[in-house]
Amino acid sequence: MTTLWLFILTLTACGFFWYNREIAEAAREHAAQQSEKLNVQLLSVACQKRRIGVLKNGKLGIKSQFLFEFSSDRDTAYKGTLYLENQILVKMDVPPHRIME
Numbered sequence: 001m002t003t004l005w006l007f008i009l010t011l012t013a014c015g016f017f018w019y020n021r022e023i024a025e026a027a028r029e030h031a032a033q034q035s036e037k038l039n040v041q042l043l044s045v046a047c048q049k050r051r052i053g054v055l056k057n058g059k060l061g062i063k064s065q066f067l068f069e070f071s072s073d074r075d076t077a078y079k080g081t082l083y084l085e086n087q088i089l090v091k092m093d094v095p096p097h098r099i100m101e
Helices: 002-038
Strands: 041-054 060-071 077-085 088-093
Touching: 002 041, 002 060, 002 077, 002 088
Parallel strands: none
Antiparallel strands: 041 060, 060 077, 077 088
């Protein structure tokens, strides 16, 4: 019986790790799309916060907050924030930045 519980725990941990990687990849894709829309260069994406909670649709899921750095003039880096529920972008905060033409 102990072996069965250990096997279930191991599978759950692997599944949770795999799903977290999928969320991180979705955040990178969202950041790349937003950088392209803003006509800026994407520098990096990093997870700032992740927790389990009730999503806007009423179901249980993972709420994540990612920071992404971008540059519009190649000298200054700005930090924006992406808010995700599972893999769906819910909100984005982009600071005021210089627009280069």
